[in-house]
Amino acid sequence: MYYDASAESVSRPLVHYTPKAGWMNDPNGLFYDRSESTWHIYYQYNPNDTVWGSPLYWGHASSKDLTTWTEHADALSPSSNDSSVFSGCVVVDRNNTSGFFNDSINPEQRVVALYTEHSPVSQRQFAAYSLNGGYTFEKYEHNPVLDGNSTQFRDPKVIWHEETEKWVMTATRSHEYVVQIFSSSDLKSWELESNFTRHGFLGYQYECPGLAKVPIVGNSSLVSSGVTHKWVMFLSINPGSPMGGSFTQYFVGDFDGKVFTPDTAETRLLDYGKDYYALQTFSATENDDVLGLAWASNWDYAAYVPTYPWRGSMSLVRNFSLREYQPNSEAAQLNLFSEPIINYDALRLNQSIQTNATNIKKNDQLFFNLSSSAHGLLDLSFEWTVNKSNVGKKDFSALTVKLIGATDKEEYLELGYEANAQAFFFNRGNSNVNSMKENSFYSDKMSANVEPYELLSENEAVFKVHAILDRNIAEIYLNDGVSVTTNTFFLTDGNFIGALEVRSSVDDVYTVSNFNVKTTSG
Amino acid sequence: MYYDASAESVSRPLVHYTPKAGWMNDPNGLFYDRSESTWHIYYQYNPNDTVWGSPLYWGHASSKDLTTWTEHADALSPSSNDSSVFSGCVVVDRNNTSGFFNDSINPEQRVVALYTEHSPVSQRQFAAYSLNGGYTFEKYEHNPVLDGNSTQFRDPKVIWHEETEKWVMTATRSHEYVVQIFSSSDLKSWELESNFTRHGFLGYQYECPGLAKVPIVGNSSLVSSGVTHKWVMFLSINPGSPMGGSFTQYFVGDFDGKVFTPDTAETRLLDYGKDYYALQTFSATENDDVLGLAWASNWDYAAYVPTYPWRGSMSLVRNFSLREYQPNSEAAQLNLFSEPIINYDALRLNQSIQTNATNIKKNDQLFFNLSSSAHGLLDLSFEWTVNKSNVGKKDFSALTVKLIGATDKEEYLELGYEANAQAFFFNRGNSNVNSMKENSFYSDKMSANVEPYELLSENEAVFKVHAILDRNIAEIYLNDGVSVTTNTFFLTDGNFIGALEVRSSVDDVYTVSNFNVKTTSG
8 A cells, every 4th residue: 555644745736626645637528516506526546556547446425515525435437457547527417417316416416427437458438427416426227328449549528519409418539630520319329420630739649628608808899780699619739739738628609409619710818827627518507607626737747746745736626607708909709707605714824915006116126024924825816017118128127926945945836928039937946856857848938919808008018916825836817817827736745835025136127016916824 | 249259259150150249030031053053042120139129130241051051141131121121032034024133043043032121011922033143133114013901911932833834922911810822923023822720729810821832752642643732831829829929830632833722721830949930941852852940949038048149049940741650550651751961071070879679678777978079060860769668757867968068967958758748859948048047938849749760560669860069959850751859048258068868767668779979179
């Protein structure tokens, strides 16, 4: 047994779900039980080790507020020692289209899982149903429900398509770079409707596709009047992302129940960080809200991160919407916006720093001592105004927030904005955790180009950031979530963030306002 | 005057072109003069500073062997102090379609430049012609040849389209994410044929498009018999690349003289490094070979790199071909392969190390002392065999070549391969040049997923690498150029690479063979 409780790492994230012990990767089977007001997540789980390995199970956790999670017994087990329960989804079959349920089961708990049964010779889609609201599952006796005669055919994600009154499944022929779209009336018999082939960045293989009908928030001149939603195809690749390893891309378009037609041939990142993979959305949400969760790691180094006795954590749940965005002065597009969901009431925030608008001078700084409190979550938001007329093209013109270790001050994180590059940055490289520093794939600096949130005048541009640092994961949302960068980070165990320092590398360029820090003691 | 010769940096690259002094960015006007057997390159040039700034000129250099370059006087100057000569191309108008030439001009020297005249109120396409083989240019008296009523319409690249017997220009409506395709009979009058809109990653803006008819090398089942070429669209974006800042992507398809039709909706990287932008191909090459050159820097940090009295260097010239490649076991595609062109005879290589096949043990290493010689170019190639059956999924299983500083051994570069991630890596982060270490965009680690070059057996995979390290630029070619990663690096001035160390982090996995090191003393 590898688990030695006395050796447990103290740096476990507080609001990012982690299993008590073992290895976790892709989120699976996300759904909301309206009858119990409970969110369920499942996940690729190896309870026997802290690295990926067969047989894999579906681990299970639930939450009332998407912030505090309760771990449950594994929900799905492999049929044999040489098979695994690979990724998949859950739908709520309220109308019992599958025939798996009788009237004794609350319609909101008619839970059907569709997942990939992986064996050395095939990957086939299986169905299973739960008679107790998702805690345990019975496998359908006539599995598979879909056999593609392939060893690389996986990750079914099913939605109810209201307009055609059918179930729609997306699954990948991973090595052929094909997302196959199937339809069904009963979740058991599936008909191929179309192939979505070789779109976006390909890498080594496609994984974890998903279609979602995403609400358009705010006014947009880009869609006809009365259009309230567009369809989004989510698609992960691994390895071979442009930034290295695994990443998630998305496409915006239309879907008629059979064919997904992207509006353009463009490729977009769902997250600019290194640690955001295998995004899946929740089934059966209220108002059909599009809420999603990703695995907050990267296959290039996931097996080597210094957490114990678990490896792998989930991202925060994000609420996705489409909003009109101008990536430059002449273009407009519908962009996915991401809003993190955190129940702050559950967090017992014990410190709050707020400042008035402050012009940051080169030889001055804002400094906040957090050493007495910041052993837990650190929630940081602020706005900054760039006076563009004072930006010299020879000057590296950065506003930088340094998050400094409480014990070892040589360890710090940095986030900020540089006006000549027009980009936001995050730097996790100043750590003394040698195993990660020396890992050839654990890169230090991430950046994202971002346009102003608002122009006060031709030369005064306002930007906004909201960063959530949760022990070893940072999620940073720019301008209300038009871009997000999600990255794990590792400081020496016990060396929590003890201070914040806000600096500018130039004079008369940056004014910081609405600076707001909340922390918990952990 | 900013130029102080006594302060000149000693680390100037030897075979990567740099201007003697001043700022350089995009390559422009690349062409081959067959009558003189001379390659000409022009480039965006600010002679008055080491950062980008208006007015910009076309700098000029030439080479007989694409390895040794001679700098010439600026070839094109702006019309006024508030205008600039922005990027563009050169074609050889052998048949004098433009009427700019008389019979006294050798057909191979009928050089016409098409470029963007940038002013505060417009970007328009201008023509200019040279009566002395490209050393000076006369501006066409009826400029502009193309006015798009835009401040963001630029980077014309013209080719002769044999099949329709027309000139074809690609230029970007940069902020609208449109590559416009025009045709002309005389280089003066241009007709819009089609728009190539919103393909690939968009970032902030499109720049430097280009079409090339690329030969297919080797057998391919992907094209009909008799098909010898496919068309490639090159396209740069800046800022906003997935890796941060600027990068170059490409699309493979067909072109009928009017419309470019990509084979698929996929997006591909031309180079996996941080420093490869604004790729342009040469006009008038022998056999219509597709040779290209890029700017070896990144807009996110180009203005801050510690070179003096110049900033900016070009990549090596690469010979591009399309070859069938299997990105995994089930897929095949035509991929651009890149072959570096170096005239080794010109380099007076004064050391060569060669080894027999060596199994690298965890507690052993190959070590090569280069301290007496390696002040110049370092050319490294080797192959390695991975014994996949001995790779444990818990073990970070890397073969690493460490390139260690001669004076300060704390400074080193690393390149290598890790078997679990199936990826090649390059790490430039172990430097004591604080200005770059602290630069928020100068990221340390790059990687590229790569399939085996050859399988010796089911479990024995062979890979190949060819790395050229030229003072502060590393170009690393994998498996004969199916992937390339180009990155600047900065060690402390005078701390040249003094040793190579080859290590494996695991036993019985890696065998190294054909290890070959050549150096020059600079």
